[in-house]
Amino acid sequence: MTKNLTNKKKVIAIVGATASGKTAYSIELAQKIDGEIISADSRLVYKGFDIACAKPTEAEREGIPHYMMDIVEPEKDYSAGLYECHAKKCIEDIISRGKTPIITGGTGLYYRVLLEHYDLPKVEPDYAYRENLKKEATSDLYNLLKELDLTSSTRIDKNDKKKIIRALEVIHITGKPMSEVQGTKESEYDVEWIGRNFPRDILYERINKRVDIMFENGIIEETQNLLNRHGRIPNILYTIGYQEVIAYLDGLMTLDEAKDKLKQNTRNYAKRQLTWFRKNENIKWNHYPEKLKK
Numbered sequence: 001m002t003k004n005l006t007n008k009k010k011v012i013a014i015v016g017a018t019a020s021g022k023t024a025y026s027i028e029l030a031q032k033i034d035g036e037i038i039s040a041d042s043r044l045v046y047k048g049f050d051i052a053c054a055k056p057t058e059a060e061r062e063g064i065p066h067y068m069m070d071i072v073e074p075e076k077d078y079s080a081g082l083y084e085c086h087a088k089k090c091i092e093d094i095i096s097r098g099k100t101p102i103i104t105g106g107t108g109l110y111y112r113v114l115l116e117h118y119d120l121p122k123v124e125p126d127y128a129y130r131e132n133l134k135k136e137a138t139s140d141l142y143n144l145l146k147e148l149d150l151t152s153s154t155r156i157d158k159n160d161k162k163k164i165i166r167a168l169e170v171i172h173i174t175g176k177p178m179s180e181v182q183g184t185k186e187s188e189y190d191v192e193w194i195g196r197n198f199p200r201d202i203l204y205e206r207i208n209k210r211v212d213i214m215f216e217n218g219i220i221e222e223t224q225n226l227l228n229r230h231g232r233i234p235n236i237l238y239t240i241g242y243q244e245v246i247a248y249l250d251g252l253m254t255l256d257e258a259k260d261k262l263k264q265n266t267r268n269y270a271k272r273q274l275t276w277f278r279k280n281e282n283i284k285w286n287h288y289p290e291k292l293k294k
Helices: 022-033 080-096 108-115 127-134 138-148 150-155 161-174 200-217 219-230 242-249 255-277
Strands: 009-016 035-039 100-104 189-197 284-287
Touching (some): 009 080, 009 108, 009 255, 022 035, 022 100, 022 189, 035 080, 080 108, 100 108, 108 255, 127 161, 138 161, 200 219, 200 255, 242 255
Parallel strands (some): 009 100, 035 100
């Protein structure tokens, strides 16, 4: 680990695509440096989002405290702004006890608002406007966003209805694109950025294996249980893993087709993650040419 030459609080950020071994690496590092782990994953905040989202089990955590997981019910919208507020409190608590915060996960926006020079738009929600937009097709909303804010449309997944609506809401309230409303701020932390990566063929092999294990571990039952408890709410329907299993449960795909679709969608997600993280020039990438790490 590098020496902190500033008065800022030292944190370590471990980034990378899904299935690149961030969890195992962060636990190994925490054991070596007396660290504790803060999740930076927008799906792991939800209770019950376990197998589909590769949430580490208690056994896998090996006694290392983990934060920002299982904190809200799936019905709740959990914003990046809330994440920033809650994760900062975790960082302060960990540092106050003489330990090192290690932030790891796959949600680039969470890293950006917490650790980088990024200030979220201070725009209050317009719930009536949101409800009207929710009635529209996601593709139509995305096309509208491209017309009104092309820059933001390139940063938001075309299937992420929640983020598309938020971007349109900002335009509706401020009269300006979100890309212009977003500001910058000085980071409070001295961040050591560590990136995990594999050659593409090995990463894809790891993703495919992970999906097979998800089905062995009961992703179908987990999906059915969530639907029984919460219904077909957006946070379930638009989560990779659940959406493919739901298509299988609805008879729209065979089991093999659902598995293949999940593998494909996860590979595409990994591409988007790497594109996002590679924009950060401070990341020191660890490349593993062989199948050495979990």
